[in-house]
Amino acid sequence: SQTIHQWPATLVQPVGSPLSLECTVEGTSNPNLYWYRQAAGRGLQLLFYSVGIGQISSEVPQNLSASRPQDRQFILSSKKLLLSDSGFYLCAWSVILAGFSGSYEQYFGPGTRLTVT
Amino acid sequence: EDQVTQSPEALRLQEGESSSLNCSYTVSGLRGLFWYRQDPGKGPEFLFTLYSAGEEKEKERLKATLTKKESFLHITAPKPEDSATYLCAVQKPNSGGYQKVTFGIGTKLQVIP
Structure with a gap:
């Protein structure tokens, strides 16, 4: 069965400090990977998605970047955190089957609660 | 622009009191509609995918x-353990090689014993 891990679970960082959040998926190959941010009272906001190693697309211009160094590893980074970067960060995966034109549900990790002070 | 609106924002039920949560959407080329359950401080848990009207x-x-x-x-005859936020999301094809998903804000359900 597939499992998705995120760490750390919680993080408190001062403004201007760097950030690195990691996500790994087990039990599947070549997944699509996603980073979302969830703020109180707002829906999940897609930040980045990746359809393969080294392939990153950004949905929203921001202070963050993402990388995918390995097939099942997805990293969210920042060089200098802003107060507005605080939130609940979620990694998700889905699998695209060749020739399948249906929908592809996304499966989420446990999340990282980031507080920027 | 794709939109997903969930109502009510919050719902408080007595144990055993059945009710319904609503998710209205506007999206062109719907590929699927998802329901998730999210407990406080945790990631959403996938519940259902619906593909077509009547399903x-x-x-x-x-x-x-x-x-x-x-x-x-x-939700029929809910129990306290059904308390959670329920998220609705719609999916459609995207030219970027992935299926774009738009989420609603959710309905926070509280079931009182």
Whole structure:
């Protein structure tokens, strides 16, 4: 069965400090990977998605970047955190089957609660 | 622009009191509609995918239905452990090689013993 891990679970960082959040998926190959941010009272906001190693697309211009160094590893980074970067960060995966034109549900990790002070 | 609106924002039920959550959507080329459950401080847990109007899916006390403009999540005889935020999301193809998903804000359900 597939499992998705995120760490750390919680993080408190001062403004201007760097950030690195990691996500790994087990039990599947070549997944699509996603980073979302969830703020109180707002829906999940897609930040980045990746359809393969080294392939990153950004949905929203921001202070963050993402990388995918390995097939099942997805990293969210920042060089200098802003107060507005605080939130609940979620990694998700889905699998695209060749020739399948249906929908592809996304499966989420446990999340990282980031507080920027 | 794709939109997903969930109502009510919050719902408080007595244990055993059945009710429904609503998810209305506007999206062109709907590929699927998802329901998730999210407990406080945790990631969303996938519940159902609905593909076409008229489709229904059931899981324990939950039943999801879909029309051309909205979906309902019916909760029959809820228990306190059903307390959570329920998220609705719609998916459509995207030229970027992935299926774009738009989420609603969710309905926070509290079931009182």
